[in-house]
Amino acid sequence: MKAVFLSFFFVLSGLVASAQGTAKEGTPATDNLARQFNNLKANSNSYTENNRTYKVVNVASLDSFWKSVQETIAAREQNLKQAGVQTEQDLAQAKDSIAAQQEQLQALKQQYAAKEQEVQQNAHDVANLSVLGIDMEKQTYVILSFVVIITLLILLGIFLLQYKSSKNVAVEKRRAYDEVNQEYDEYKKGAREKELKLKRELQTEMNRIEDLNQQIAALKKQSHV
Numbered sequence: 001m002k003a004v005f006l007s008f009f010f011v012l013s014g015l016v017a018s019a020q021g022t023a024k025e026g027t028p029a030t031d032n033l034a035r036q037f038n039n040l041k042a043n044s045n046s047y048t049e050n051n052r053t054y055k056v057v058n059v060a061s062l063d064s065f066w067k068s069v070q071e072t073i074a075a076r077e078q079n080l081k082q083a084g085v086q087t088e089q090d091l092a093q094a095k096d097s098i099a100a101q102q103e104q105l106q107a108l109k110q111q112y113a114a115k116e117q118e119v120q121q122n123a124h125d126v127a128n129l130s131v132l133g134i135d136m137e138k139q140t141y142v143i144l145s146f147v148v149i150i151t152l153l154i155l156l157g158i159f160l161l162q163y164k165s166s167k168n169v170a171v172e173k174r175r176a177y178d179e180v181n182q183e184y185d186e187y188k189k190g191a192r193e194k195e196l197k198l199k200r201e202l203q204t205e206m207n208r209i210e211d212l213n214q215q216i217a218a219l220k221k222q223s224h225v
Contacts, residue, residue, distance in 0.1 A: 033072050036065050 040062070044055040 033068055036068055040065050 040057060041055060043061065044057045047054055047056070
């Protein structure tokens with residue numbers, strides 16, 4: 001029983017300590033609660049057991065103090081609830097205000113973007129022109145025109161040089177072809193003459209062989225007779 005009473009007393013001590021911790025805010029409820037707790041301790045009898053000090057508290061005083069604790073907690077909760085409701089209302093108003101300001105800011109951004117686009121379009125129309133449906137800056141068009149003209153002149157010069165070189169090559173190849181063709185005709189003529197000469201020599205040798213065969217045949221007949 002003593003242990004239960006002491007435990008209950010320690011719980012109350014913790015609640016009062018918490019109330020004293022929050023008493024720095026200076027609210028009358030917390031000050032009154034701390035004062036009641038101090039009076040409760042002061043009016044309680046003390047005794048020592050096993051080198052530990054205990055308090056014997058009057059039940060009526062304890063009930064009164066507990067009622068004060070509950071009322072203080074209820075009042076604190078009510079205040080917190082009201083503060084929460086007020087905070088939610090303030091938050092909703094702040095959100096509405098922020099939304100309205102954001103809408104205004106968005107409208108200003110759109111107006112600024114439209115003006116910026118109009119200015120850019122005017123600047124673009126002044127500094128650019130359209131060539132074959134392609135938008136380009138005037139300065140770029142002038143530079144590009146010079147580059148194209150110079151490129152065409154260079155290509156024309158290269159073409160003329162290549163044409164002259166090709167013509168010279170064609171003349172040289174024609175001359176070389178004529179020389180080769182002439183040499184080939186001379187070679188064919190010489191080869192034809194050699195061929196005829198060889199045929200004549202071959203015919204002469206064949207005739208001589210025929211004569212020798214006839215002579216051999218005649219000698220064989222004479223030997224048989």
